[in-house]
Amino acid sequence: MNRRDFLRGSALISAAATLPKFSFAQVKAGDRIKAGLIGCGNRGCGAICNMIEADQNIKIVAVADLFADRFKSHLPRISNFCKQKKISDEVFNIDTVKKFSGWNAVDEILATDADVIVDAAPPVFRPGHFEKIINAGKHAFLEKPACVDVTQVRQMYKLANLARDKKLCVVCGTQRRHHSGYQEIIKRVQDGEIGEIVSADCYWHQGGYFGQGLWANTPTNSVKILKK
Numbered sequence: 502m503n504r505r506d507f508l509r510g511s512a513l514i515s516a517a518a519t520l521p522k523f524s525f526a527q528v529k530a531g532d533r534i535k536a537g538l539i540g541c542g543n544r545g546c547g548a549i550c551n552m553i554e555a556d557q558n559i560k561i562v563a564v565a566d567l568f569a570d571r572f573k574s575h576l577p578r579i580s581n582f583c584k585q586k587k588i589s590d591e592v593f594n595i596d597t598v599k600k601f602s603g604w605n606a607v608d609e610i611l612a613t614d615a616d617v618i619v620d621a622a623p624p625v626f627r628p629g630h631f632e633k634i635i636n637a638g639k640h641a642f643l644e645k646p647a648c649v650d651v652t653q654v655r656q657m658y659k660l661a662n663l664a665r666d667k668k669l670c671v672v673c674g675t676q677r678r679h680h681s682g683y684q685e686i687i688k689r690v691q692d693g694e695i696g697e698i699v700s701a702d703c704y705w706h707q708g709g710y711f712g713q714g715l716w717a718n719t720p721t722n723s724v725k726i727l728k729k
């Protein structure tokens with residue numbers, strides 16, 4: 502398979518994986534989508550804030566982390582966000598949200614009535630968590646990267662098929678793939694607009710990483726492509 506076919510294939514797989522089989526529109530009026538979070542670190546709490554900001558017809562029912570101290574150090578970020586945006590504690594309540602810690606935390610959160618699970622634990626755990634999420638019949642938002650090696654990639658492909666068979670909605674945190682600007686550029690490249698690509702370098706220029714949940718500097722991207 503050449504590079505262009507591979508890229509085209511990856512784009513299709515990504516598009517298929519993000520088809521919205523389950524959406525806020527399908528929820529009956531008055532019903533809140535119940536969400537749970539695995540991995541209450543920087544991105545997990547950020548993803549929950551993004552989710553709440555996107556649609557407040559949601560309730561964060563449970564959180565899980567290997568380490569219980571994360572609930573004290575990180576969950577206040579979600580409370581502060583809700584306070585700042587004047588969002589009801591029906592959506593998130595730090596005192597009443599169910600909290601599970603330790604190695605059984607994932608099984609415990611999956612036994613709750615959460616409809617959708619956000620998995621923002623380190624990626625090495627992703628395939629194992631995803632398998633459990635599917636077996637529990639729950640929809641998933643999986644942070645990127647989806648996995649860490651070839652063995653796990655194969656596992657994730659099988660699990661993606663299983664999720665599709667079970668009509669579960671799965672979205673990955675590969676935000677660039679949902680960005681219309683990036684989609685347009687990749688379409689033009691795949692359509693051959695810049696000719697045959699012989700080499701490509703990709704850079705991400707950024708200042709500090711998350712400092713207390715804030716971007717220190719605005720990141721910029723640059724891609725250098727050599728063409729014939």
Ligand SMILES: NC(=O)c1ccc[n+]([C@@H]2O[C@H](COP(=O)([O-])OP(=O)(O)OC[C@H]3O[C@@H](n4cnc5c(N)ncnc54)[C@H](O)[C@@H]3O)[C@@H](O)[C@H]2O)c1
Nearest residue numbers: 540541542543544545566567571621622624644645646674
């Ligand atoms: N989409 C994006 O823009 C974006 C941005 C940042 C990070 N990420 C991804 O999000 C993921 C998390 O990154 P982070 O920066 O939040 O890391 P983090 O270390 O701040 O958070 C990870 C959390 O998972 C917990 N954890 C570890 N193993 C676990 C397990 N087996 N079960 C349950 N909880 C477990 C840790 O205790 C920690 O609280 C990574 O895959 C990262 O690459 C994505």
